[in-house]
Amino acid sequence: MTIVLYDLVGADEARPFSPHCWKVAFALAHKGLEFKSMPVRFTDIGEIEAGSFKTVPVIRDRGRTCADSFQIALYLEETYSDRPSLFEGEGGKALSRFIEKWAQATLIGYIGPSLLLEIHAALDPADQVYFRGSREKRFGRTLEEAARGREDRLEGFRASLLPLRLMLSEQPFIGGQRPLFADYIVAGIFQWARVISPFPLLAVDDPVTTWFERCLDLHDGIARRIPAAS
Template identity: 40%
Template sequence: MAISHYELCGKDPEILFSPNVWRTKMALAHKNLDFETIPWRFTEKDKIAFSGQGKVPVIKDNDTTVIDSWDIAIYLENAYPDRPSLFGGDAGLAGVTFIRHWVDTVIFPACAPLAVFGVWKLLDEKDRAYFRETREARFGKPLEDICGDPAERIEALRKAFTPVRSMLSQQSYLGGDAPLFSDHMAFAPLQWLRCVTTHTLFEDSDLIQAWLERMLKAYGGLAGDAKTIR
């Protein structure tokens, strides 16, 4: 039976933009697992109450429910050890774990200000008040003012990707010759921006852009073919 995967959407149930959900989606595809997308909106807490909390990603694999993109990746790795590895063993896990923390503390914060107002615009009316209230509290300013100058934000994002750029001069993926979950984690916030904004993030000549395009084409174009506002 296909794994049920709850994915955040807005008014349009086909624009599935959440960065944490994209981590899980890429991990499911990496493991070559069948999954069924269940579109979910921010305020539909009842629909995922079975998971004991109110955020996505949530997966349901037969009788097993798992939440949180990191815990889901660990679950998939252990539950499907014969499928392509997301971590590459214990020492691989240490490296992927560092990249997780780097993405969470450097890349995600560089992307979020560029994304939030775009997310709000996509939302269903009933979700907008919830989103505005929680995000304005988090950033301490009105949604409309969070981004500031997008060109400056994009410049900072390009700079934040410096270690990846440096690494990509010698290998094709963060994971080496093929993606690991580290690639999915670094890719997910960029896919978020692809879904909800029309900004050009990287120059065509940037090694990050070439990697991004490889990630968009991976798994039969899962991310590249996804519906966005573009």
Template identity: 60%
Template structure:
């Protein structure tokens, strides 16, 4: 039986965009596990598996239900040890924690604000109302005001990728010779805005763009299966 992945979408169920759900989709594909996605909008999340989590991704694997992309990766690693490793050992798991924090605090902070109105535009009317009601208190301003500094912040965002850019001069993946879960963490952040926004967050000649393109090609082109917003 295929694993179920509850995957965040907007009004178009064929365009999943959540960075965290993309981490899980890539993890499942990395393990070579068959899975089916369940398109899930914001207002659907409280009904997922009896309200097990306030967020997605959530997976159901037979009788097991697991929430949170990192917890899911750990579950897959423990449950399917005979399949390709997501971490390459305890050191890779520890490294992934650092990469996750870097992505959440540095990449997501800029990307989430810069693409906010694009993400809002992906929702149907009831979910737009929810999105506005939940995000405006978080940002302390109207949604329309939040992305106003994205042009001014673009150079700093691209500069924040320098650790990744520099590393790619030494090895092809964050995981080393082949991709691991930390690659999927950063990929999820960039795929989030690729699907949601036509804004050009990466320069075409950036080595990070080349790495991201290779990520899109992984697992039979899973990432490319959803066209970019551009």
């Protein structure tokens, strides 16, 4: 039975954008598992699986459901242990935990506020109302105020990527010679930005850019199939 991935979309169902859903899409492809992306808008999330979940990603597999991108990765690793590993052992799990926390603080901490207006513009009217209300409550200011000054903060953001840049100057993936879930955590975030906005987060000659281009081509180009925002 094909796995179902509940996948966050905006007005255009063909452009899933959630970084957390992209982590799972990469992970499913890594395992070589067939899956069906089920488009869900913000205001539809409460209806998933009879109202059992408040956030995505969620997968349904073999009559079971699982939520949270990291928990889904652990589920896939255990359930499909005969397929390519997402972690290559306990060390890979610990690495991925670190990368998840680092990415939340360093990547999403800058990218999230920077993309607020473009995310809002990509939504249908009902979701726009929900998104503006929920995000302005979260940030304690308007979307416009939260996004303002992203150009001024860009160089500082790029400088914060130095440890990742140095690593990727010496090896093709965060996981080493092959991608692991740690790669998909970061790639999912950059894919989120790529799908939503043409704002240039990375310099063209940055090793992180080269790595991300490599990730876009993984698994028959699952991520590159979605055109970049223009």
